[in-house]
Amino acid sequence: MSRPSSFSFGTLALSALVLVLWVAALQVPVPPQEEPLRVAVGMWAGAEPWVLAREAGELKSSQVNLVEMNWTSAAMRAVGNRVVDATVLSLDEVIRQIHQGYPLRIVMVTDVSRGADALMAKPAITNIAGLKGCRIGYEPRTSGAWLLSKALENAHLKLSDVQQVPLNPAEVEEIFQELALDGVVLSEPWRQRLHSMNLKEVYDSSVPGASIVRVLAVHPDALVVHREALISLIQAHFKWMPKLYENGRELSPVLRREGVTAEVFQQVMKNLEGVDLARNHRLLSQQEPWLGQLFTELQKGLVEDAESAARLDPSEVFDVSLLEELP
Template identity: 25%
Template structure:
């Protein structure tokens, strides 16, 4: 989105893990080893977070899916995390709006239902066994909601017309290759891994279910008390994040190598070049969280049975992000009436 370099604040604020008023020494950040978390991968590999944070140490933790990251955030084990929208919604509603706020978008697109040979329409899924990354994560909710729209009953216990078995992504690939799964709703690069490495095909590209194909896959979520006590640290984190999205926008030809190198550091393995190239064709990196989609995401979570009823008014706090975008002469983004902007 043509983001211009931003000036960074130079003072060192207090850490959320220490007593208020102490000098910050550390920011603890969660992310997933997925292509949909490329802004995190690039921010680490290109040291954009380090440059923005200055003398504040950055420590990271890699998660498989959103609910596990939320558990760590709620326990105070991390201060911020890249995450899918539905777990962010869940923690906000369950805490009555006190737990965390979305401060930026990161990725749009890059999720799909992939299936085995012989499944060519929704009607072929009766009696099938499908996987999702984790119960209540964004792809799990999308899968359950879509199946409900197609007339199928599911259960969080795995019963129903279609059995859903939340499974760690790498294990999903193995189980699919062994014929123990009929398909899975996954984020990139796992969609592309099943397509390229396991002869799966896409039955539903989630982009086709949203207006203009735009839907949030990853957002940047910060623990509310950390943000309240240490806004300068949040400003610095956002500066690094904006720089990462800008880098991806301006260095598309180098993105494959940089992302793959960071994936290898996080997981010990690189992605095949054709898998990564396909995955990157299906994602868009943006600081816009697409807040206009979140009421629909809430409805999907309720329909899926993975979410409690509640308000998401105040879920977004985009003031710091929009201040940086405005200073850079870039269009600001909307909270869609669901928080400050």
């Protein structure tokens, strides 16, 4: 007499049920892990509050990813190509980006440069007129290009009156002599780093009408997808920006990044005007018209064929909504 099979009908049914559940589980879509807000952080004091906030553990990498970049044009390409969602740019750089087809929104003014950007020349060149025919290094299509144009305009010169040498500011220390430069346009901290070369400042952003406004520029999609992270980013700026003026021990990571001493960094900050929350709100809502007027005026000199090009109204670019949502 044969032995009854140990593989019963109940066992078979249980196995089939497990198989069905396993297949069903494979078909359930797994919710994608949300990517953090990606922010390009250039070598500029007005972006350093976020570095301090990150070091203090207040900006979590799961929410905000700070992508460090040494020069402005790299940040412009990154935000234009959506490698990052936001970055600090000057007002003129934002205008250039938008007119090249890269949509951006301005959600905060980080600072105003009143001397932190400068045109420097060899000691033998005593004024702007002396730059005619000289080799001048600068970073094209950035605020450095605008400042150079502004300086030359004051001496009734044009860009075509100088030999233009495109360069990366981070390399100026090493290549100034190699490129046989007569002058260079730099922002901080690169300006401070060249003091050993005894260059003479012939023009800077402290001159009336030459101030450079830098802003947090954001891709429109990020205003929806990363709204909470952007609010945290803006909060961190207003909390930590005053620390940059205090010269406390918290500045150690900033000094390492900028490659300057605490004393030199304080000189940098003397040429940088912070913009608090209340004034930010007035500027972006255009209750205080200065920023909107500057935005409109800058387009005249920056946009090719300015007479026929579609002018941007500040209200199309300024977005005050995040400031209004701050707790």
